[in-house]
Amino acid sequence: MPALGGVVISTKRLTRILEVDLVNRRLHAEAGVVNTHLTDAVRSAGLHFAPDPSSQSVATLGGNIAENSGGPHTLKYGVTAPHILGVTLVTPDGEIRGLGPGPRGRPGPSFHHLVVGSEGLMGIVTEAWVRLVPVPEAVETALIAFPTIADASRTVSAILAQGVVPAALEMMDQNILKALEAAFGLKYPEGTAALLLVECDGQPDSAKQEIVAVQRIAEAHHAMEVRIAADEAERKKLWTARKKGIGAMGRLAPTIVTHDGVIPPSQLPAMLEYVYAVAEEAGVGVANLFHAGDGNLHPCFYFDDRDPKQVEAVVAAGEKIMRRCVELGGSLTGEHGIGVEKLSMMKLMFSEDDLDVQRRCKAIFNDGTLCNPCKVLPDQKGCVEHMRRWRGVAT
Amino acid sequence: MSWAWPEVRATSLEAVQDAILAHRELILSQAPQRWVRPPHAWNHVAPDGAAWLRPSHDAFELFAEDFIVQVSAWLPLAEVQARLAEDGLTLPFVPEFEPDPEAMHWPLAEWVGAALPHGLEAAHGSWREWILGTTGVTGDGVIFRSGSRVAKNVAGFDLHTFLVGSEHSFAVPWSYTLRVVARSAVRPSPVEHGPQVPEPGARPRLQRVLPEHWEALVRSRGDHWWRRDPLTHTLCWLVAPDVPDTEVKSFGDDWIYAPGSSLLGPDELWAMSRAKSLFDPELKLQPGLFDPNNPELGWPHTI
Numbered sequence: 001m002p003a004l005g006g007v008v009i010s011t012k013r014l015t016r017i018l019e020v021d022l023v024n025r026r027l028h029a030e031a032g033v034v035n036t037h038l039t040d041a042v043r044s045a046g047l048h049f050a051p052d053p054s055s056q057s058v059a060t061l062g063g064n065i066a067e068n069s070g071g072p073h074t075l076k077y078g079v080t081a082p083h084i085l086g087v088t089l090v091t092p093d094g095e096i097r098g099l100g101p102g103p104r105g106r107p108g109p110s111f112h113h114l115v116v117g118s119e120g121l122m123g124i125v126t127e128a129w130v131r132l133v134p135v136p137e138a139v140e141t142a143l144i145a146f147p148t149i150a151d152a153s154r155t156v157s158a159i160l161a162q163g164v165v166p167a168a169l170e171m172m173d174q175n176i177l178k179a180l181e182a183a184f185g186l187k188y189p190e191g192t193a194a195l196l197l198v199e200c201d202g203q204p205d206s207a208k209q210e211i212v213a214v215q216r217i218a219e220a221h222h223a224m225e226v227r228i229a230a231d232e233a234e235r236k237k238l239w240t241a242r243k244k245g246i247g248a249m250g251r252l253a254p255t256i257v258t259h260d261g262v263i264p265p266s267q268l269p270a271m272l273e274y275v276y277a278v279a280e281e282a283g284v285g286v287a288n289l290f291h292a293g294d295g296n297l298h299p300c301f302y303f304d305d306r307d308p309k310q311v312e313a314v315v316a317a318g319e320k321i322m323r324r325c326v327e328l329g330g331s332l333t334g335e336h337g338i339g340v341e342k343l344s345m346m347k348l349m350f351s352e353d354d355l356d357v358q359r360r361c362k363a364i365f366n367d368g369t370l371c372n373p374c375k376v377l378p379d380q381k382g383c384v385e386h387m388r389r390w391r392g393v394a395t
Numbered sequence: 396m397s398w399a400w401p402e403v404r405a406t407s408l409e410a411v412q413d414a415i416l417a418h419r420e421l422i423l424s425q426a427p428q429r430w431v432r433p434p435h436a437w438n439h440v441a442p443d444g445a446a447w448l449r450p451s452h453d454a455f456e457l458f459a460e461d462f463i464v465q466v467s468a469w470l471p472l473a474e475v476q477a478r479l480a481e482d483g484l485t486l487p488f489v490p491e492f493e494p495d496p497e498a499m500h501w502p503l504a505e506w507v508g509a510a511l512p513h514g515l516e517a518a519h520g521s522w523r524e525w526i527l528g529t530t531g532v533t534g535d536g537v538i539f540r541s542g543s544r545v546a547k548n549v550a551g552f553d554l555h556t557f558l559v560g561s562e563h564s565f566a567v568p569w570s571y572t573l574r575v576v577a578r579s580a581v582r583p584s585p586v587e588h589g590p591q592v593p594e595p596g597a598r599p600r601l602q603r604v605l606p607e608h609w610e611a612l613v614r615s616r617g618d619h620w621w622r623r624d625p626l627t628h629t630l631c632w633l634v635a636p637d638v639p640d641t642e643v644k645s646f647g648d649d650w651i652y653a654p655g656s657s658l659l660g661p662d663e664l665w666a667m668s669r670a671k672s673l674f675d676p677e678l679k680l681q682p683g684l685f686d687p688n689n690p691e692l693g694w695p696h697t698i
Binding site: 023024070074099102104108117118162291329334342354358361376 | 458460461462463509510511512516520521523524533537538539540541543544545546547548549550551552553554556557558559560561562564565576577578579580603604605606607627628648649650652658659660662663665666667669670673674694695
């Protein structure tokens with residue numbers, strides 16, 4: 001949403017893959033290339049671009065860079081930043097700046113890391129060098145049913161404490177399961193309050209050992225059922241709950257709003273109780289489907305946006321949850337960004353001095369208001385009206 | 396000239412921040428130039444009149460269940476590892492490229508400030524992938540915090556990642572928030588060791604190349620002391636005292652950690668000038684490493 005009379009510059013037509021450098025496991029592409037097309041270009045060589053946001057079939061490389069996108073496999077592979085080796089940035093003064101690439105892990109200030117996740121405030125990324133990593137030789141996937149959220153949460157902590165770092169460690173609560181049953185007829189064991197989807201990958205032996213360890217840990221924490229995929233078709237079936245959960249929620253209400261906050265994983269049980277209590281108080285429904293391994297919550301409120309009171313209640317409930325995330329030592333956002341929605345909440349996380357230093361970061365490349373004003377950094381000049389407009393759109 | 400930093404024996408990061416705030420005026424009134432690299436690292440020399448800045452506090456807060464530690468930037472690496480080991484945890488870091496046997500006793504800030512490679516990097520990543528937050532003071536005295544206490548966070552700009560490897564050119568760090576791992580999860584180091592007896596007076600040099608140049612790099616280094624990681628394509632070797640750094644062969648698209656071998660490209664040097672003017676306008680931090688009036692001299696200009 002452009003502010004201050006701005007225009008939208010789309011990079012969607014910058015769709016060329018400029019160079020595939022298999023020897024050095026890197027690829028040079030324009031910003032409009034769709035995430036999955038990067039992997040398509042190198043799959044035959046046994047490589048892939050690891051960041052996999054849920055929107056990866058439509059999300060572009062430029063978008064991934066702007067948001068520092070995550071996804072279900074970030075627990076092991078990290079978010080977008082460590083997979084970007086360099087960027088070409090057009091700064092607000094019209095200059096074209098090349099930041100990187102080079103061999104990974106170079107000493108020196110990493111300017112391209114400052115640009116990744118900057119939500120377009122530093123300029124427009126037009127090209128990037130990305131890192132390619134080998135497709136794992138083996139993947140083991142388990143879907144585990146628990147009688148309580150607390151049992152599932154403790155299993156998450158125990159898996160990590162054992163030194164197992166799964167590629168994915170995702171949780172879905174009872175309300176997601178209800179939606180899946182309504183939409184797709186999927187059945188889970190009677191009395192299931194939470195599902196964990198765990199994926200371990202790597203060498204065949206180590207992936208197998210890890211999933212066996214996960215099974216043992218889950219059973220010690222009262223798992224009701226552990227389904228381990230026997231083949232790729234079954235693996236895809238187990239992922240259905242995770243991949244189709246949000247879509248299935250359309251069966252529960254006309255509107256859903258997904259939030260994005262992060263807490264230390266040890267706080268999961270208490271935080272989920274809080275989320276349910278906030279939703280009940282607000283008089284709206286809530287379901288949780290999220291990246292449990294790194295504490296990245298996605299409470300999804302379902303409601304009817306034709307009722308202004310419900311909209312107001314959902315906005316207020318979302319802000320309460322974000323506030324609690326920060327109180328618990330977490331973050332306002334793990335992968336969706338600040339944008340305009342969470343602008344005013346930045347002061348919950350950062351002091352005036354912290355924000356002053358953040359403004360200096362932006363000013364390295366953009367010392368004016370030309371690129372994406374009224375986003376990320378609060379108290380920008382002339383943005384009050386834009387904030388009001390956003391609230392108007394939201395309602 | 397010595398840095399008259401008051402002794403602060405804080406036990407929490409909050410206490411550290413309180414101490415910084417309480418002594419803010421003192422910090423700002425200290426020597427006009429501040430130099431934070433200790434003298435044993437990489438044979439560098441601090442300019443005349445620069446003060447050594449090594450603030451003393453030993454905050455160490457472990458959130459074991461979440462695999463997070465918040466720790467003073469100036470604690471020695473060995474002490475951090477020992478305290479983590481009590482809970483079965485570790486930073487997946489072994490300083491195998493460093494010939495100095497005392498390297499484990501260097502403070503964290505030195506390792507992070509230089510973003511030096513290490514023996515577990517291929518399996519566990521570098522400092523940039525473990526650092527979740529930092530507190531520090533800019534060159535003009537603004538005390539700030541960046542990041543958070545969780546592994547996944549995109550609120551604001553990744554200043555803490557940007558500062559890794561910057562040699563404290565923009566800010567002096569006070570604390571770091573880092574990911575740690577279970578000791579049982581650490582995979583063995585692939586680093587190969589060559590002859591173990593260093594030649595007297597030889598200087599360590601680090602070089603990393605693209606995979607396509609690895610064999611050529613290995614062949615070019617002879618039989619002197621060396622250590623190399625075939626997975627990250629990193630070689631550390633000792634340059635004989637009579638061999639100038641200008642004779643070190645470059646392979647294009649590589650980096651060499653040596654005086655005068657600029658690690659930054661022209662646009663990054665432009666950005667360096669901009670960043671220096673914003674974070675350290677009076678050029679108080681790390682004088683000599685970078686001259687914003689002559690960016691073509693490169694960074695680091697001296698080590």
